[in-house]
Structures are given as structure tokens and as C-alpha cells.
Amino acid sequence: MTTVPSPCINWCDMNPENGYCRGCYRTLTEIADWSELSNAEKLKVWSQLENRKPQAAQ
Template sequence: MAGQSGMEIDHPRRGGRRSLQLHVMAAPIESPCRNLCSLDAERRGCTGCGRTLDEIVHWRSMTDAQRAVVMARVQDFEPLRRPAP
């Protein structure tokens, strides 16, 4: 099967050798989060990374294709600067 390799390992509790299948997957798409998290005035999106609230909430469950669409949209997003206290 593509993306898999097999090997045997010793498994002392199970009394012998067992086959172990390793699933080799591509690295997940990184989050665009910049640790500047703050919602805009309308509470629709993050002023730090440009993602919508829905995109932030569902980021981990999105497919790579869905994440790629978001990444393309926010790639040139400039974080809004907060006024100094």
C-alpha cells in the first residue's frame, strides 16, 4: 500500500514479534496564527492572522485543501496594530 512501510518489533508483553505498519503522511499545513490573537470589532475574524472565527474554530478538522484555500487568502494579511497602552 502506498504511503506505508512495515517492520517487525519485539513486543515483550505479547510474547514475541509483531508487525507494525507505519503510515507515512505529508506534513500538515501549518497554521497562519501569529500569536497576535484578537477579534475585530464585529467579532468576525482575527486581526492577527486574518482568519474568520469559523476558520479558527475548525482549523484542526479542515482538510489540507481547505487549509490551502485559507492560507492563500491570508498569505499577505498584515496584522492590525493595537494602540499602545
């Protein structure tokens, strides 16, 4: 079974205003837990990232 890839782009900078990484748009909890998440949980995170981009791009 293939694992869902991480959205990490190696630009780790947390936005203190909304709690999202400016590189991958995940929260610290999502980043820390990534390796333990199921593929379904990872896909759920991925589905939320596009909506976070306008909020995180500051």
C-alpha cells in the first residue's frame, strides 16, 4: 500500500496569527502527528490545505 506523501516543502515558518505553516499550511499538531496518521486522515488534511492558503499567505 502506498503512503500519502507529506505536503512539506522544507520551508517551515509558523504564522502566529493563524497557526499554519507558511510552507505546507498544516498546523503544528498535523506536522507532528503526520507519521502516525492513517492514509484517510492524511487525505483529509490534504483536502483542507487549499482552503488554508489564502489565510496563511501573509
